[in-house]
Amino acid sequence: MHIVVCTKHTPDSEAKMSVDEAGNVSWGESPLIINPWDEYAVEEALLLREKYGGTVTVISMGPEEALEALKHAIAMGCDEAIRIWEESCADSDTLATSYVLARAIEKMGDVDLVLFGKSAIDAETWQTGPAVARRLGYPSLMYTIKIAELDPDGRTITVERLLEEGRQVVSAPLPAVVGTTKGINEPRYTSFIGIRKAARMEYPLWTLADIGAEADKVGAAGSAVRWPQIFMPPVREGEAEIIEGETVAETARILVEKLLAEKVI
Amino acid sequence: MSNDIFVWVEQFSGHPTAASWEAAGLARRLADELGSDVTACVFGGQGIEPLAQEAISYGADRVLLAEDATLADFRVEPQAALLAKVVREAEPAVVLIGATFRGRELGPALAVELDTGCIADCTALEFEDGQLVATRPIYAGKLLSRCVIPERRPQIFTTRVRAFPKPEPDSSRSGEVTRVEPVLAEDEIPSKVTGFKETKGGVSLTDAAIIVSGGRGVGGPEGYEPLRELAQVLGAALGASRAAVDAGWIPYEHQVGQTGKTVSPDLYIACGISGAIQHQAGMRTSKVIVAINKDPEAPIFKLAHYGIVNDLFKVVPALTEAFKEKLG
Numbered sequence: 288m289h290i291v292v293c294t295k296h297t298p299d300s301e302a303k304m305s306v307d308e309a310g311n312v313s314w315g316e317s318p319l320i321i322n323p324w325d326e327y328a329v330e331e332a333l334l335l336r337e338k339y340g341g342t343v344t345v346i347s348m349g350p351e352e353a354l355e356a357l358k359h360a361i362a363m364g365c366d367e368a369i370r371i372w373e374e375s376c377a378d379s380d381t382l383a384t385s386y387v388l389a390r391a392i393e394k395m396g397d398v399d400l401v402l403f404g405k406s407a408i409d410a411e412t413w414q415t416g417p418a419v420a421r422r423l424g425y426p427s428l429m430y431t432i433k434i435a436e437l438d439p440d441g442r443t444i445t446v447e448r449l450l451e452e453g454r455q456v457v458s459a460p461l462p463a464v465v466g467t468t469k470g471i472n473e474p475r476y477t478s479f480i481g482i483r484k485a486a487r488m489e490y491p492l493w494t495l496a497d498i499g500a501e502a503d504k505v506g507a508a509g510s511a512v513r514w515p516q517i518f519m520p521p522v523r524e525g526e527a528e529i530i531e532g533e534t535v536a537e538t539a540r541i542l543v544e545k546l547l548a549e550k551v552i
Numbered sequence: 553m554s555n556d557i558f559v560w561v562e563q564f565s566g567h568p569t570a571a572s573w574e575a576a577g578l579a580r581r582l583a584d585e586l587g588s589d590v591t592a593c594v595f596g597g598q599g600i601e602p603l604a605q606e607a608i609s610y611g612a613d614r615v616l617l618a619e620d621a622t623l624a625d626f627r628v629e630p631q632a633a634l635l636a637k638v639v640r641e642a643e644p645a646v647v648l649i650g651a652t653f654r655g656r657e658l659g660p661a662l663a664v665e666l667d668t669g670c671i672a673d674c675t676a677l678e679f680e681d682g683q684l685v686a687t688r689p690i691y692a693g694k695l696l697s698r699c700v701i702p703e704r705r706p707q708i709f710t711t712r713v714r715a716f717p718k719p720e721p722d723s724s725r726s727g728e729v730t731r732v733e734p735v736l737a738e739d740e741i742p743s744k745v746t747g748f749k750e751t752k753g754g755v756s757l758t759d760a761a762i763i764v765s766g767g768r769g770v771g772g773p774e775g776y777e778p779l780r781e782l783a784q785v786l787g788a789a790l791g792a793s794r795a796a797v798d799a800g801w802i803p804y805e806h807q808v809g810q811t812g813k814t815v816s817p818d819l820y821i822a823c824g825i826s827g828a829i830q831h832q833a834g835m836r837t838s839k840v841i842v843a844i845n846k847d848p849e850a851p852i853f854k855l856a857h858y859g860i861v862n863d864l865f866k867v868v869p870a871l872t873e874a875f876k877e878k879l880g
Contacts, residue, residue: 414659421628422664457743470805530859551761
């Protein structure tokens, strides 16, 4: 089994985000980390490797900061890590990013399974996984909360994936793209040995030429979406109106009256 | 190239989702501003024909109806293939899709198919100098981003559930229904749906008009019982904070917050939830927020409109009774 996990780096989920007058986004002193959703994808890849053997390769399209995500994945136990980047990749939307990732996966040639986190906590587009699946022509199995069956010899996978109404059970041939979601596993902590390995590891850098990508499909040139402005949302001021009756029953009745007056019931 | 607006109508077992009609209402508004038409794409299994008329009542001028077994259970491949085909033929300016799980998978697949852009989870969409400008939350709503697709067409947008009003259906509206055939035959579709496990509790979180949600304060799995009773009286969905899900008291499907679902109900009743920033990120756009918590210092009281400082196990059953009295 050759499993590829696609990842990216994001500001920490606790980060206090801000935007200055020039429109530059800042996350203050908070560190850059692996996108938290991607840890579920990495963990699932490692669990599958433990069960079926094989190799787990983690890839990321990004500048040097993307090494934070790759290092974390190696420290968790992935075998190989590859970064894909050159300056012209900047300002890629998901259309362009999915093109680069798909080209890199095609270059590897022997991939059985591609794993994603459900979305990235920064731009939250939820788009890169389904877009990569479409580009590769692989089955798209997003929001997977359980890999029910995997048969590497029969080349099939069965997953349970989350939809609003419940869990859809889907079978598909390999290779496939699986988007993982929280609940599929409990991501492991990095070990001391893992962190040491990640620090000593070589992180090959693939350029667009390496993956045979056409320059006009990458970066701003290859992107359809522009985001000219990022801003802070208006803050809601004020405190709750505290409701207090003589008894709990009276308190409840007062609240019910207020909610009926708000016309939300 | 036309100025028409396409909208994808999502259905589950033949039932349309509210997100579809929210998108249809937005499509109608944009088409009226452009002086163009709305086409609804209704692709499902046998027996979905009534949805065509329903789509017209929600604002469509034209419906493309595909009724075929391959489209009954949602799979992105046959839906994207057919949607791409009808979009290529009609060349609309805009395609709108509700940002449900299905819609979030379909939008980017369609964008790749048509080599165009998709802007996900929009909470506002307005014309500015003739250009459609989308607003969408990023970093769990800590920031907002304005996005455009300046050149490529169609412009695809997925609309955040409950961010746009669901219009009143108008059964006197008329429109034209055209049947279309699926592009992919069953043996050309790689994935097979072999089962469905429906979530217990019925009402789905993202569609719910009312959510009763419990956190650390419920104390254990059995602590959700009074919340369930209240939810049942109100026809509400049951939510949970991350603390309760991580403790194993309730399945992940119920989690609201940055690492769970983002919801925007008319009424959110937070019981025993302190209101960590991650939880707030998932429910802050609720219209009215009620907080029930023993701790008067809990951050949820800063966000809530109404608060009750008391034990939820006393307050919630009292609320259930009070609602029963009023609602019959």
